Amino acid sequence: MNEEFYAFWLSFCTRVPLGKLWKSVNQLGSMEALYYAKEKELSLFTEKEYAYIRQMKECQGIRKLWEEQSKQDYQFLSYKNVLYPSKLLELKEPPFGIYYQGKEEINPNSPVVGMVGARNCTIYGSEMAYRIARELGRQGIVVVSGLAAGIDGASHRGCLDGGGYTLGILGTGIETIYPKENYNLYLEMRKRGGILTEYPPETKPLPMLFPRRNRLISILADFILVVEAREKSGSLITVDFALEQGRDVGVVPGRPCDALSMGCNRLLQQGAKCILTPEDVMEAVLDSGRFVNCKTEKPKVNTDLGLAPKEKMVYSCLRLEPQFIDDILCQLKLSVWEGIQILTELEIKGIIKQNPHHYYYRVQ
Amino acid sequence: MYSHVMSGTIFGIQGLMIQVEADVSDGLPGFHLVGCLSNEIRESGERIRTAMRNSGWYLPPKRIVVNLSPADVRKAGSGFDLPIAIATLVSMGAIPQERIERMVFIGELGLNGAILPVNGVLSVADCAAKSGYQYLFVSKENQAEAAMIPQLKVIGVENVAETVELLGNEERLENAIFYRPQENMEHCQETTCDFRDLKGQPMVRRAMEIAASGMHNLLMTGPPGAGKTMAAKCLTGILPDLSFEERMELTKIYSVKGLLAKQEGLIYKRPFRSPHHTITASSLIGGGLIPKPGEISLAHNGVLFLDELPEFSKSVIEVLRQPLEDKKIRINRLNHTYEFPANVMLVGAMNPCPCGCYPDRNRCHCSMLQIQNYQGKISRAMLDRMDLHLTLQPVSYGEMMQEADGEDSASIRKRVEAVHNLQQERYRGLGIRFNSQLTVEGMKAYCRLGREEQDFMKEIFEQKKLSGRAYHRILKLARTIADMDNKENIELPHLMEAVAFRVSGGGEDE
DSSP states (O other), X not given: OOHHHHHHHHHTOTTSOHHHHHHHHHHHSSHHHHHHOOTGGGXXXXXXXXXXXXXXXXXHHHHHHXXXXXXXXXXXXXXXXXXSOGGGGGSSSOOSEEEEEEOOOOOTTSOEEEEEEOSSOOHHHHHHHHHHHHHHHHTTOEEEXXXXXXXXXXHHHHHHHTTOOEEEEOSXXXXXXXXGGGXXXXXXXXXXSEEEESSOTTOOOOGGGHHHHHHHHHHHOSEEEXXXXXXXXXXXXHHHHHHHTTOEEEEEOOOTTOGGXXXXXXXXXXXXXEOOSHHHHHHXXXXXXXXXXXXXXXXXXXXXXXXXXXXXXXXXXXXXXXXXXXXXXXXXXXXXXXXXXXXXXXXXXXXXXXXXXXXXXXXX | OEEEEEEEEEETTEEEEEEEEEEEESSSOEEEEESSBOHHHHTHHHHHHHHHHHTTOOOOSSEEEEEEESTTSOBOSSTTHHHHHHHHHHHHTSSOGGGGTTEEEXXXXXXXXXXXXXXXXXXXXXXXXHTTOOEEEEEGGGXXXXXXXXXSEEEEESBHHXXXXXXXXXXXXXXXXXXXXXXXXXXXXXXXXOGGGOOSOHHHHHHHHHHHHHTOOEEEEOOTTSSHHHHHHHHHHHSOOOOHHHHHHHHHHHXXXXXXXXXXXXXXXXXXXXXXXXXXXXXXXXXXXXXXXXXXXXXXXXXXXXXXXXXXXXXXXXXXXXXXXXXEEEEEOSSOEEEEEOOOEEEEEEOSSSSSOTTOTTTOOOOHHHHHHHHXXXXXXXXXXXXXXXXXXXXXXXXXXXSSOOOOHHHHXXXXXXXXXXXXXXXXXXXXXXXXXXXXXXXXXXXXXXHHHHHHHHHHHHHTXXXXXXXXXXXXXXXHHHHHTTOSSOXXXXXXXXXXXXXXXXXXXX
């Protein structure tokens, strides 16, 4: 058995704190030694943990899975492997191994932005995340996020639509699609982006496993961007990790009265970078000094949409965040049916959208 | 001696003439009832004998056989007591047979000989008039209802003795005919809810007017307290009164159900039924051993309002699918198929998510999955059948306190009436009354699109991933909007507005 296998085996021991495993590997000298260690040598662990480790050792399934690994779609990389992302080694307790599936030829020098935010986000939040990520994708910047619902999903989607490479860090096993609404996104990312996890296959979504993966997002990124977070939210855990790891943090501001922007605005107050446009992100990433050869041409903004005067009037009433149709109609000095018609027309032209039904917002 | 008397029963909501035959002959004394009878008729023998004795006739100790024909229709209800008694009296020789030709009798008997009211008299009366009968004997309580059929001479009687007496005296009989007093057509509108009190909310007004104009189905989504129920109640105020045929149809249904108020004439207001969400499928569409109409038929030509739509059991909502297309209910029993009219305008109301606050994310903490599950309780097939999808938001304090009243129901109703008349004129002789009832054939004639409009619909069809049904329903809705605009042809703006009231396919999960 080679080192890879012992790392593979260790990745299954998810119920033992990673810190203790590392400590004992360091004490015993190697992963192999831990695998064959007797109970006396493992005084570090509680009785329960030891029983668990022994159970894992006797588990035939792991061995079988290892032997059949070549048949699987994913690849397993131990921390000793040359292909293992070197950034992860900056962690105090890096994963013993990671499971990866997706594109293989990635430019290692491209800057990486981690995007995090609320799962139950507003349309404003998901639109902002989408646009920024799309622009980053166009500029060849990698977007890393957690493949959860809400901001995470919008960021991945945006980056893919911009033609970029995006990496999803899962809090589950590599073949578990969670949440279900990201089904299509997951499949697309396997082809055009990448998926990475430290948890063994068939790990179910368990609440205790999710915070741990956040440290991978922040360590892989050069810059962390928060879009919409409540005052007590999982995204702020990522921010804490990022600050510990010496990453810069940027925040998309929100209105002070929005509970969903409270966490974001608080971060701004504490001195986080205020991000208003995708260019702000690019500047911030370049500022970190690591990247010189990055193209920084400003995207052209097409302001003339070629609208009729009445359409222009309706369009000017709309904002980025969705507005209820009654409120729009009340602002307009048009008859109700005329207002409805123009809204439909603009929607068909693709410059405004409605979501949910009868809430309109701009898209360009 | 043999005798026969005409009576009637209800079959679905239609009347059916039944001949009651009696024969008194020598043999073992007894009173036998035959002819595919239900329990309540089978046991009526005892009732009739006692009632007759208490009215002064003693049945002779002979063999009396009563038959109800046609014998293959299962007969139910208590309306045969009176005709059986009369037939027996005729065969006993108390009344001459030729005296009761062209007469129909319906009524239940009490033990003291009193004649009691029964359900469904209107349907039987209608059927009797169409079959050429002249006189109808019913209980006093039923006379007003029966007299709605003007071709029929209705006589309300209190007991058996009075009936026999009237039959023996031509002059008194003619005097006893009940005529309905001239109806007062100027009904005052009961003002439960008026659009005047609905502040702001321009979309609600517009959608309600369109829905009422073409009798289109409507689904309202909005947080609690946004005024969904109030808007639905306002809807009755802008619907025009029923036409005579519609009133007749509807009154028959209520008569069969026994829901007709005493002394009330034909129902003139469009019905508004709002069953509670615990309703069962069979009480919604009708059912029973001998099927009776359900809530959907009671809302015929009017509004069926289902508040808290997702709370209804899924199977209950899904049974509505077929009647919403066919505009009638067909209930099969072993021997017969019963058909009930069910031409309703379905108005549904629902919250957007379990807590009701979505998309206000400051208050709504429901996960996307929860929201999808909640909205998923209404199947896509059902959503397709809703022509107008309306979103509501609670009114702000400022709007609520507005001094200026909105347009009141009466003036909206005038416009709706005009559009109704337009449609009735156009669809005369086609068997339909409203745009929402147009068949695909009819749409070819009345929903023609120009080149520009066709291009637009093609784009919409692909962009919104419409189903064929949704496409047709958009056209019907646009037809109504064009009618409101008083335009001969459907034009681009009409289509655009119709499209705006429809949810796009699968928008939520993007």
